[in-house]
Amino acid sequence: MxxxxxxxxxxxxxxxxxxxxxxxxxxxxxxxxxxxxxxxxxxxxxxxxxxxxxxxxxxxxxxxxxxxxxxxxxxxxxxxxxxxxxxxxxxxxxxxxxxxxxxxxxxxxxxxxxxxxxxxxxxxxxxxxxxxxxxxxxxxxxxxxxxxxxxxxxxxxxxxxxxxxxxxxxxxxxxxxxxxxxxxxxxxxxxxxxxxxxxxxxxxxxxxxxxxxxxxxxxxxxxxxRTGLPGRFERAELRGVPVVVDGGHNPAGLAAALDGVCSVYPGRPLGVVFAALRGKDIPSMLAALKDRADSLRIVRPDNERAAEPGWIQREFGPRDSRGRGAELEGDVGEALERAVAEMEETGGVVLVTGSLYTAAEALSRLRRSGESGERLDEGR
The missing domain is CATH 3.40.1190.10 (Mur-like, catalytic domain)
Structure with missing residues (x-):
């Protein structure tokens, strides 16, 4: 099959x-x-x-x-x-x-x-x-x-x-x-x-x-x-803030992830951590995020094909739904921490998306947190 x-x-x-x-x-x-x-x-x-x-x-x-x-x-x-x-x-x-x-x-x-x-x-x-x-x-x-x-x-x-x-x-x-x-x-x-x-x-x-x-x-x-696969709408919690990790790496996949977050957590502010590989349809994915993300952070996962955040900023000028320019972050873990801190203040949700490599780094960070008592639903 x-x-x-x-x-x-x-x-x-x-x-x-x-x-x-x-x-x-x-x-x-x-x-x-x-x-x-x-x-x-x-x-x-x-x-x-x-x-x-x-x-x-x-x-x-x-x-x-x-x-x-x-x-x-x-x-x-x-x-x-x-x-x-x-x-x-x-x-x-x-x-x-x-x-x-x-x-x-x-x-x-x-x-x-x-x-x-x-x-x-x-x-x-x-x-x-x-x-x-x-x-x-x-x-x-x-x-x-x-x-x-x-x-x-x-x-x-x-x-x-x-x-x-x-x-x-x-x-x-x-x-x-x-x-x-x-x-x-x-x-x-x-x-x-x-x-x-x-x-x-x-x-x-x-x-x-x-x-x-x-x-x-x-x-x-x-x-x-028992539907879950690692990094496919995988839900976690960090300091009381829901975190969804989804490796959506094309416009259709990203749109599905955004719809899923809005369905599961309706009406809540959304902070997004985003990274993509070169050669992907980054403009279309950023356009979707501009409509839905209340804050946006661009990162670079540890992969030789990853698109540089500075290049993404120069080429596409990514913005969130409030018209603010995206924040550029050093790595996925730092971006996740800052997104969670921001959503703590607003009662929001964090979505990490754009690449399965990004998802993998976020999950590693979340699982280390899970060992210290914070909850991670591995969907297994």
């Missing part, structure tokens, strides 16, 4: 795997990227792989590649190691989150009997194409005769591309964008942020399609209660 799409792949894949397990069909999940530990990439049944299991599985994949003179990328080795671990664990299903597109993605080598497409937006255009239609074609390229596509998008362009792709290779199509995904029809998911609700519901629908029957209400409640 392969999960492809621009946003929401991880949550959808995890929800699908958990639903299959709750219905009596243990599933492994291969997820990417990791934020704190490589072990976040592999779930065996209902738990993450241990460091020992992960090292053993990946070690075997590396040795096999070396013995046969195979030149493989890190992602290819990780994918091979995960599949080996799933096979040895005797799991009924493997759920693979694609890394980039599908045509040349390592997860496509598994020849999945079913593919879930979450959505399509403009991201990674340097690799996948300049239009939604071109990107959709890349994400649908792993379909083959006899496979099934479970489509989670109602975008007309994407739907048409999906229908053409399925017809051309002889694949089945389940259009999952319907009333079954309406929040009003899924009360078990009502407490989730809007985009998380959509992704979890899609995972549940995919599980039902694979099993040939709707999943039980008990399964829906269990999956809804």
């Amino acid at each position: 392969q999960v492809v799409g621009t946003n929401g792949k991880g949550t959808t894949a995890l929800s699908l795997a958990r639903a299959l397990g709750a219905e009596g069909h243990p599933a492994g999940a291969y997820l990417s990227p990791h934020l704190i530990s490589y072990t976040e990439r592999v779930r065996l049944g209902g738990r993450y792989a241990s460091e020992e299991e992960f090292a053993a599985g990946m070690g075997r994949a590396i040795r096999t590649a070396d013995e046969h003179g195979i030149s493989a990328s890190q992602f290819e080795l990780l994918t091979a190691g995960a599949l080996l671990m799933f096979a040895e664990a005797g799991l009924s299903w493997a759920v693979l989150e694609a890394g980039l597109g599908a045509r040349h993605d390592a997860t496509s080598a598994a020849g999945a009997e079913a593919v879930v497409l979450t959505n399509v937006a403009l991201d990674h255009t340097e690799y996948l194409g300049d239009t939604v239609e071109e990107i959709a074609a890349e994400k649908l390229a792993s379909l083959h005769s006899g496979s099934t596509l479970i489509l989670g998008s109602g975008d007309r362009t994407v739907v048409q591309a999906a229908r053409r792709a399925c017809e051309s290779v002889g694949a089945g199509l389940v259009e999952a964008w319907d009333s079954e995904l309406d929040p009003a029809e899924t009360p078990e998911l009502a407490s989730l942020a809007p985009y998380a609700r959509r992704n979890v519901a899609l995972g549940l629908r995919a599980a039902g399609t694979l099993l040939g029957h709707d999943v039980r209400s008990e399964t829906r409640r269990e999956v809804a209660a």
Whole structure:
């Protein structure tokens, strides 16, 4: 089972795997990227792989590649190691989150009997194409005769591309964008942020399609209660101030995070800590923040591809919703502390977003705080 799409792949894949397990069909999940530990990439049944299991599985994949003179990328080795671990664990299903597109993605080598497409937006255009239609074609390229596509998008362009792709290779199509995904029809998911609700519901629908029957209400409640992935709308609390960490790294993902914060914490002031990688659509993301952020801090995560805050300021002049220029900060931890201090005075909420690298640094800071008694909900 392969999960492809621009946003929401991880949550959808995890929800699908958990639903299959709750219905009596243990599933492994291969997820990417990791934020704190490589072990976040592999779930065996209902738990993450241990460091020992992960090292053993990946070690075997590396040795096999070396013995046969195979030149493989890190992602290819990780994918091979995960599949080996799933096979040895005797799991009924493997759920693979694609890394980039599908045509040349390592997860496509598994020849999945079913593919879930979450959505399509403009991201990674340097690799996948300049239009939604071109990107959709890349994400649908792993379909083959006899496979099934479970489509989670109602975008007309994407739907048409999906229908053409399925017809051309002889694949089945389940259009999952319907009333079954309406929040009003899924009360078990009502407490989730809007985009998380959509992704979890899609995972549940995919599980039902694979099993040939709707999943039980008990399964829906269990999956809804345990949806979290590190850095995907992960909620914490620092000195009494709610902090949401979300690695939204494109305009659609950032907009979903902002909608989620406003849904979960309605009417509260919002302080944002933002950083992005070079090559991303930074102007569009800053435009969204200008409409919603009561204060804005620009930082640089520890990554060679990170955009410099000074460059962002010179090129785009980022401002908050009150027209004030963004504050430039030295690092993510300092920016988080200052944003929390400001929101302490106003009863507000802090959102850390723009990159999964930014999310990882924020989570490291928050988890250190959690060891000293402050609460962190890891969503596991």
